[in-house]
Amino acid sequence: MKKIVFILALLGLIIVLIVGTLSQKDTEPTTLMKLKEKYSEKEKPSVDHSKFAILQQKFTSPQQVTEACESCHNMTAHQVMNSNHWNWEREEFVQGRGVIYLGKANAINNFCIGTQGNEGSCAKCHIGLGMDEKRTIFTDPKNIDCMICHDNTETYAKAPEKGGAPLTTLDFTKIAESVGKPKRSNCGVCHFYGGGGNNVKHGDLEMSQFEPSKDIDIHMASDGMNLQCVDCHTTKQHNIAGKVYSLSSMNHNRVTCEQCHTATPHKDDILNEHTLKVACQTCHIPTYAKGNATKMYWDWSTAGKLKNGEPYVEEDSMGNHSYMSIKGSFVWEKNVKPDYIWFNGTASHYLEGDKIQDTTKPLVLNQLHGSYADDESKIYPVKIHTAKQPYDPVNRILIQPKLYADKVGEGAFWKDFNWQKAAEVGMKDAGLPFSGKVSFIKTEMYWPVNHMVASKENTVQCNECHTKENSRLAGLKDFYMPGRDYSAIVDTGGKWLLILTIIAVLIHGTIRFYSYRKNKKEVSK
Amino acid sequence: MSKKQVYIYKGFERFWHWMQAILIFFLAFTGFEIHGTYSFFGYRDAVRYHNVAAYMLIGLIVFTIFWHLTTGEYKQYLPTLKNIKAQLDYYIFGIFRNAPHPTKKTVLSKLNPLQKLTYFGLKILVIPLSVTSGLLYMFYRYPSKQGVSAINIQSLEFIAIFHTVAAILLIVFIVTHLYLITTGETVTSNLKAMLTGYEELEDEDKAEKNVNEKNLSTQNLD
Structure with a gap:
C-alpha cells in the first residue's frame, strides 16, 4: 500500500511539472508581438521643413540648398564628412x-572593377555634388548632397556622368521643403543599382x-x-x-x-x-x-x-x-x-x-x-x-582600366575599345606599374x-x-x-x-x- | 514429468517488456529516418518524436532499475559460464533432434545461460551505449563562450557513430530475439507467457527443490 501511494505521488509530481512547463509559454507577449507593435506605430516628425522661411526661397543650385540646410544644422557637415558614405573608405x-x-x-571588385579614374561616372552614387578625378570635393562642405538621402518627394535624381551632380531640371525648393528621414527610395536609388x-x-x-x-x-x-x-x-x-x-x-x-x-x-x-x-x-x-x-x-x-x-x-x-x-x-x-x-x-x-x-x-x-x-x-x-x-x-x-571618359581619344575603354590603352591610362591614374600586356x-x-x-x-x-x-x-x-x-x-x-x-x-x-x-x-x- | 501453469512474469515485468519493445521499435524507426535511411514522418517530426520516446525510455529504464534492485530480480541476469556449451549445443544440434531444453525454466531462474549472457551484455553495454550517446546527442554543446565547458564537444561525429552502432546492435538483437522466442515448448508458448504471465512449467515443487539445492543455478543437466 505504501508503495502504491509513493508511486502515485511521484507520478502526480511529474505530471504537474510537465503541464507547468508546457503551459507557461503562451502567457507572455512574444518578442515578435512586441516588435510588431513597435513598428506599426507611425513616426510623426517634430518639424515641418516647409514652414521654414529659409527653405521658401527659389533655389537655383543644389549647393544653395546645402548651405540653407547647414545654416541650421551647423554641426552636421562635420559628421557627414567623417562618414564612409562621404569618404568612400x-x-x-x-x-x-x-x-x-x-x-x-581604393578597392577592386569584379563588376566595374574600380572607381579610380572613372569618378565622373561612378560618383553618381556619391553623396556629393560633383566629384572629379582629383577628388577635390572631399574638403568642401557645400558639396554635401543632403537631398539624395533626405528628399521625401521621390523626385530627386542625380544626372548621369556628372560626378554626382543632380539633374538641373529639378524643383529644388519643393525637394528642400520635403526633407525628412531617409526612405527605402533614398537608399535604394544607389544601393539597388x-x-x-x-x-x-x-x-x-x-x-x-x-x-x-x-x-x-x-x-x-x-x-x-x-x-x-x-x-x-x-x-x-x-x-x-x-x-x-x-x-x-x-x-x-x-x-x-x-x-x-x-x-x-x-x-x-x-x-x-x-x-x-x-x-x-x-x-x-x-x-x-x-x-x-x-x-x-x-x-x-x-x-x-x-x-x-x-x-x-x-x-x-x-x-x-x-x-x-x-x-x-x-x-x-x-x-x-x-x-x-x-x-x-x-x-x-x-x-x-x-x-x-x-x-x-x-x-x-x-x-x-x-x-x-x-x-x-x-x-x-x-x-x-x-x-x-x-x-x-x-x-x-x-x-584598373580607364573605363569612362566623356570623349574619344583619352584612352577610356568605353569610348576607344582598346584594352592596352585603357590599362595604360588606368594604371597610370592609379599609380601602378603596367607591363604593356x-x-x-x-x-x-x-x-x-x-x-x-x-x-x-x-x-x-x-x-x-x-x-x-x-x-x-x-x-x-x-x-x-x-x-x-x-x-x-x-x-x-x-x-x-x-x-x-x-x-x-x-x-x-x-x-x-x-x-x-x-x-x-x-x-x- | 508433471506440468503446471506457473505465474512466471509479473505485471511490472510484462509492462516493462512491452513498453520497452514499443519504444525501441519506435526509436529505431524514427532514428533511422534521422539517419537519412528513409523518409516517413519528415525530418523535424522524426526528431521531435525520437526525443519524446527517448525520454520515455529513460524514464522506463529508471523505474526498471529500481524494480530490479528492490526485488532482487537483477540476480536473474548475472551471467554464468556454466552450461553455455550445452545451450549452444542445443541450438545447433539438439533442437533438430527434438532433444529437451538443457536448462529448466523456473520462477527463480527463468533465463538460460545464453540469455543471461546476452541480456547482461545488452544491459551493461548496448543500452548504456545507446542512452549515453543519445543523451550526449541531445545535450552536447558546441564550444561557445558561455555555458559549461566540460560538455563542450568539438564534433558530433563520434557521438553519432556510437549511437548508430548501438542502434544496429539492438536491431540485430531484436531479429534474433523474435526468432528465438519461437523455440519454446511450442512455437507460441514463450510469447503467451510474456503476454499473460503464465507458462506451463515442470511441477513447481520439483523445480523449487532444485533451486533450493543450488541457488539460482541451472544444474539440471550436470
Missing part, C-alpha cells in the same frame, strides 16, 4: 596587413524592394510591416550601422537580426540551438533575386566587339543584358539558392597592386574567414559572383545575403540540409551533420550484420521445420 583592420583605409576609393544596373551586385537588394510584397521581403513589405532601411540600419550622427563585406573586413558596427529578434527567437529549443552555428539568414532566406535576376558572371574578356564600328547590346530571355560591347558577357539568374560558407565576420581583401600568388586558381577578391572549428563562425548564405577580368601577367597584378583571370567575390527574408512558412526546411542527396550544405564538409553524414564502415557493416542474421534465422528455422516433421513421422511410426 573607412578604417579597417585586416589580418596580415594591419590598419588600412578601405572602400570604394550598384555595378551599373538593377540588382547587378547584391542579389538581395533591388528595385522590387521600393514597394515589395511579403513574398519578396517580409520586413519591408508595403502590405506588411513596411520597414524602412534605417529602421534596422540605425544611425548615430550620420554614421549608419551595417556594412557589406565587399568593402569591409572587421566584425564591427554590423546590423544583426538578433538586435531585434534576440539570439533565441524560436519556441523550439532545437532550433534555438542551431543559432550557435547557423546564422538566421541561412534558414530564413531560401532564395535571393526574387523580384528580378541578379548578375552571377561577368566576362570582361569578350568586351570590345563592334558591329559596323559601333558598340552593341544583346539581351537574354529575361530581358537582361547578356552582352555589351563596353562590358563583355553576363550571366543572370533569378530565384537563386545561395551558396553557404562558414563566416566569422572578418574578411581580407585584394587591394590595388597586390601580387597574385597563384594565377591558375580563381582569385578571391574578398576572402570571408571562418571554419567549423572557429567558435565565432556561423554558416551564412552568400552570393558568389565570378568574373573574368583584366590583369597584367608580367607584374601579376589586377588591372593584358591578360584575363578568373575572380570571385563573396556577398553575404541579408535581405529578402521569407515569411516563417517559407523558411528552409530541416531536410533541405539534413539529407544525403542535394543537401544545401553539401559544400561544407568540415563537420558531421545528422541526416547528411554517416560512417560508411558502420552503415555497410551494420547492413551486412543484419542481412547475415536474417539469413541465419531463416536457415535455422527451415532446418527446424523439416527436422520437426521428420521426428514427428518417426514418432508416429
Whole structure:
C-alpha cells in the first residue's frame, strides 16, 4: 500500500511539472508581438521643413540648398564628412596587413572593377555634388548632397556622368521643403543599382524592394510591416550601422537580426540551438533575386566587339543584358539558392597592386574567414559572383582600366575599345606599374545575403540540409551533420550484420521445420 | 514429468517488456529516418518524436532499475559460464533432434545461460551505449563562450557513430530475439507467457527443490 501511494505521488509530481512547463509559454507577449507593435506605430516628425522661411526661397543650385540646410544644422557637415558614405573608405583592420583605409576609393571588385579614374561616372552614387578625378570635393562642405538621402518627394535624381551632380531640371525648393528621414527610395536609388544596373551586385537588394510584397521581403513589405532601411540600419550622427563585406573586413558596427529578434527567437529549443552555428539568414532566406535576376558572371574578356564600328547590346530571355560591347558577357539568374560558407565576420581583401600568388586558381577578391572549428563562425548564405577580368601577367597584378571618359581619344575603354590603352591610362591614374600586356583571370567575390527574408512558412526546411542527396550544405564538409553524414564502415557493416542474421534465422528455422516433421513421422511410426 | 501453469512474469515485468519493445521499435524507426535511411514522418517530426520516446525510455529504464534492485530480480541476469556449451549445443544440434531444453525454466531462474549472457551484455553495454550517446546527442554543446565547458564537444561525429552502432546492435538483437522466442515448448508458448504471465512449467515443487539445492543455478543437466 505504501508503495502504491509513493508511486502515485511521484507520478502526480511529474505530471504537474510537465503541464507547468508546457503551459507557461503562451502567457507572455512574444518578442515578435512586441516588435510588431513597435513598428506599426507611425513616426510623426517634430518639424515641418516647409514652414521654414529659409527653405521658401527659389533655389537655383543644389549647393544653395546645402548651405540653407547647414545654416541650421551647423554641426552636421562635420559628421557627414567623417562618414564612409562621404569618404568612400573607412578604417579597417585586416589580418596580415594591419590598419588600412578601405572602400570604394581604393578597392577592386569584379563588376566595374574600380572607381579610380572613372569618378565622373561612378560618383553618381556619391553623396556629393560633383566629384572629379582629383577628388577635390572631399574638403568642401557645400558639396554635401543632403537631398539624395533626405528628399521625401521621390523626385530627386542625380544626372548621369556628372560626378554626382543632380539633374538641373529639378524643383529644388519643393525637394528642400520635403526633407525628412531617409526612405527605402533614398537608399535604394544607389544601393539597388550598384555595378551599373538593377540588382547587378547584391542579389538581395533591388528595385522590387521600393514597394515589395511579403513574398519578396517580409520586413519591408508595403502590405506588411513596411520597414524602412534605417529602421534596422540605425544611425548615430550620420554614421549608419551595417556594412557589406565587399568593402569591409572587421566584425564591427554590423546590423544583426538578433538586435531585434534576440539570439533565441524560436519556441523550439532545437532550433534555438542551431543559432550557435547557423546564422538566421541561412534558414530564413531560401532564395535571393526574387523580384528580378541578379548578375552571377561577368566576362570582361569578350568586351570590345563592334558591329559596323559601333558598340552593341544583346539581351537574354529575361530581358537582361547578356552582352555589351563596353562590358563583355553576363550571366543572370533569378530565384537563386545561395551558396553557404562558414563566416566569422572578418574578411581580407585584394587591394590595388597586390601580387597574385597563384594565377591558375580563381582569385578571391574578398576572402570571408571562418571554419567549423572557429567558435565565432556561423554558416551564412552568400552570393558568389565570378568574373573574368583584366590583369597584367608580367607584374601579376589586377588591372584598373580607364573605363569612362566623356570623349574619344583619352584612352577610356568605353569610348576607344582598346584594352592596352585603357590599362595604360588606368594604371597610370592609379599609380601602378603596367607591363604593356593584358591578360584575363578568373575572380570571385563573396556577398553575404541579408535581405529578402521569407515569411516563417517559407523558411528552409530541416531536410533541405539534413539529407544525403542535394543537401544545401553539401559544400561544407568540415563537420558531421545528422541526416547528411554517416560512417560508411558502420552503415555497410551494420547492413551486412543484419542481412547475415536474417539469413541465419531463416536457415535455422527451415532446418527446424523439416527436422520437426521428420521426428514427428518417426514418432508416429 | 508433471506440468503446471506457473505465474512466471509479473505485471511490472510484462509492462516493462512491452513498453520497452514499443519504444525501441519506435526509436529505431524514427532514428533511422534521422539517419537519412528513409523518409516517413519528415525530418523535424522524426526528431521531435525520437526525443519524446527517448525520454520515455529513460524514464522506463529508471523505474526498471529500481524494480530490479528492490526485488532482487537483477540476480536473474548475472551471467554464468556454466552450461553455455550445452545451450549452444542445443541450438545447433539438439533442437533438430527434438532433444529437451538443457536448462529448466523456473520462477527463480527463468533465463538460460545464453540469455543471461546476452541480456547482461545488452544491459551493461548496448543500452548504456545507446542512452549515453543519445543523451550526449541531445545535450552536447558546441564550444561557445558561455555555458559549461566540460560538455563542450568539438564534433558530433563520434557521438553519432556510437549511437548508430548501438542502434544496429539492438536491431540485430531484436531479429534474433523474435526468432528465438519461437523455440519454446511450442512455437507460441514463450510469447503467451510474456503476454499473460503464465507458462506451463515442470511441477513447481520439483523445480523449487532444485533451486533450493543450488541457488539460482541451472544444474539440471550436470
